[in-house]
Amino acid sequence: MTTTSTPPTSGPTQAGSTAEPPHQKASALATAHSQLANAVEILGYDPGLHEMLATPRREVNVSVPLRRDSGEIVLFRGYRVQHNVSRGPGKGGLRYHPSVDIDEVRALAMWMTWKCAVVDLPYGGAKGGVSIDPRQYTQAELERVTRRYTSEIMPVIGPERDIMAPDMGTNEQTMAWVMDTYSVNQGYTIPGVVTGKPIPVGGSLGRTTATSQGVVHTTKAALAEAGLELSDASVAVQGFGKVGSHAAAILAGQGARVVAVSDQYGGIHDEDGLDVAALFRHVAETGTVVGFEDAEPIDNHALLALPVDVLIPAAVEGVLDDETAHTVKARWVVEGANGPTTAAGDRILAKNGVTVVPDILANAGGVVVSYFEWVQANQAYWWTEQEIGEKLEHRMHVAYQGVSSLARREELSLRDAALVIGIQRTAEAHQIRGLYP
Ligand SMILES: NC(=O)C1=CN([C@@H]2O[C@H](COP(=O)(O)OP(=O)(O)OC[C@H]3O[C@@H](n4cnc5c(N)ncnc54)[C@H](OP(=O)(O)O)[C@@H]3O)[C@@H](O)[C@H]2O)C=CC1
Numbered sequence: 093m094t095t096t097s098t099p100p101t102s103g104p105t106q107a108g109s110t111a112e113p114p115h116q117k118a119s120a121l122a123t124a125h126s127q128l129a130n131a132v133e134i135l136g137y138d139p140g141l142h143e144m145l146a147t148p149r150r151e152v153n154v155s156v157p158l159r160r161d162s163g164e165i166v167l168f169r170g171y172r173v174q175h176n177v178s179r180g181p182g183k184g185g186l187r188y189h190p191s192v193d194i195d196e197v198r199a200l201a202m203w204m205t206w207k208c209a210v211v212d213l214p215y216g217g218a219k220g221g222v223s224i225d226p227r228q229y230t231q232a233e234l235e236r237v238t239r240r241y242t243s244e245i246m247p248v249i250g251p252e253r254d255i256m257a258p259d260m261g262t263n264e265q266t267m268a269w270v271m272d273t274y275s276v277n278q279g280y281t282i283p284g285v286v287t288g289k290p291i292p293v294g295g296s297l298g299r300t301t302a303t304s305q306g307v308v309h310t311t312k313a314a315l316a317e318a319g320l321e322l323s324d325a326s327v328a329v330q331g332f333g334k335v336g337s338h339a340a341a342i343l344a345g346q347g348a349r350v351v352a353v354s355d356q357y358g359g360i361h362d363e364d365g366l367d368v369a370a371l372f373r374h375v376a377e378t379g380t381v382v383g384f385e386d387a388e389p390i391d392n393h394a395l396l397a398l399p400v401d402v403l404i405p406a407a408v409e410g411v412l413d414d415e416t417a418h419t420v421k422a423r424w425v426v427e428g429a430n431g432p433t434t435a436a437g438d439r440i441l442a443k444n445g446v447t448v449v450p451d452i453l454a455n456a457g458g459v460v461v462s463y464f465e466w467v468q469a470n471q472a473y474w475w476t477e478q479e480i481g482e483k484l485e486h487r488m489h490v491a492y493q494g495v496s497s498l499a500r501r502e503e504l505s506l507r508d509a510a511l512v513i514g515i516q517r518t519a520e521a522h523q524i525r526g527l528y529p
């Protein structure tokens with residue numbers, strides 16, 4: 093295990109750079125640094141504070157060996173980055189994806205800091221990842237990988253230190269393995285070390301759909317500002333995983349016309365609206381949205397360019413960039429994914445009059461209910477689904493109104509307004525605690 097407190101690649105020099113060469117993929121970290129630099133400029137912070145906000149507090153970089161069911165040994169890289177812990181313990185998901193690397197995890201951890209602050213949770217921001225494609229491994233293999241990764245990062249996690257949750261490629265079963273590994277090592281059951289657990293071991297009602305529910309609350313709020321209701325709106329969703337699938341289902345349940353969805357294998361399109369309940373059955377049988385009858389195939393690029401009211405990217409980073417953002421015809425982009433829009437993509441969308449509801453606000457419903465789960469685990473008393481739903485809606489409403497009114501007052505984009513709120517709250521915690529003079 094290597095633990096460093098000052099990573100070599102962060103800092104205001106990178107943080108300040110906003111220009112990407114044309115047709116070169118902007119990394120998630122470049123996007124995160126560019127967003128931070130914009131907000132720091134608006135806030136008028138000095139370079140020392142900027143550097144502090146740009147730099148992760150702690151990073152853990154581990155090897156995760158796996159003996160496959162066949163006996164073969166393979167090795168993965170694992171990471172846990174605690175970007176900031178000034179407002180409380182680190183909080184953030186664990187990602188299993190082949191493209192995971194330290195810079196991606198740094199970006200995701202930074203976004204968690206701002207996100208937790210925007211919805212005013214007593215947390216800092218963290219993220220973890222393992223460079224594995226979970227689709228290629230058996231459940232038994234994934235369990236061994238998860239337990240080994242957890243053992244390696246054990247010194248830095250815990251209910252008061254850093255609390256994990258599912259992200260891309262992981263799920264509530266992964267969280268149960270993390271919790272069990274951690275608890276067995278401590279000698280007693282500690283449900284508060286992870287959130288997004290199965291209900292029988294201390295999970296919260298409503299967590300499975302919370303991120304998507306939050307996406308729907310913010311979509312509704314954004315449409316309402318233009319006098320529209322969900323039942324007036326057409327929607328396209330990129331990604332049909334935990335976030336995208338439930339967002340599509342909730343939106344369709346509330347009367348929106350979900351005309352297209354996709355996954356990594358491709359997409360499907362029906363201008364009259366997809367039967368999302370039937371699509372869930374198709375995905376359960378086949379593992380992909382592709383091949384769903386009563387719909388036309390569509391590729392992921394064409395989906396982004398559909399003439400819909402709302403586009404919800406809910407898959408990977410950087411899909412709306414200097415090449416694709418020009419093609420977007422939606423009036424609203426509501427970011428279910430983390431970092432789906434690059435800095436160049438953002439500028440193009442703004443120029444074309446597309447309103448972006450940013451990730452650190454739009455997809456915060458997941459971490460909000462994670463917080464409720466942690467509170468429930470700590471007090472060993474669980475709320476009803478209705479209580480969770482009402483608390484989530486209230487918190488998302490307050491956060492959206494705070495961001496939206498700052499945006500109007502200061503003539504900022506919703507992204508800059510959300511960043512300013514999140515970054516200001518984080519910097520304030522630093523200053524009050526005396527970590528920054
Ligand atoms: N889970 C949560 O609570 C939260 C998640 N997020 C963010 O939401 C996003 C999605 O996460 P989540 O739903 O949990 O992840 P999942 O792993 O559950 O689902 C990811 C989805 O994206 C699809 N996908 C992967 N690559 C591509 C691609 N290149 N083009 C189109 N689709 C693709 C996957 O396809 P396939 O099914 O074929 O693999 C899958 O449908 C991530 O950015 C995550 O960080 C944000 C807040 C909370």
Ligand SMILES: O=C(O)CCC(=O)C(=O)O
Nearest residue numbers: 184185257259458459462
């Ligand atoms: O629920 C959580 O703790 C965090 C979920 C997450 O990883 C995210 O919001 O990006």
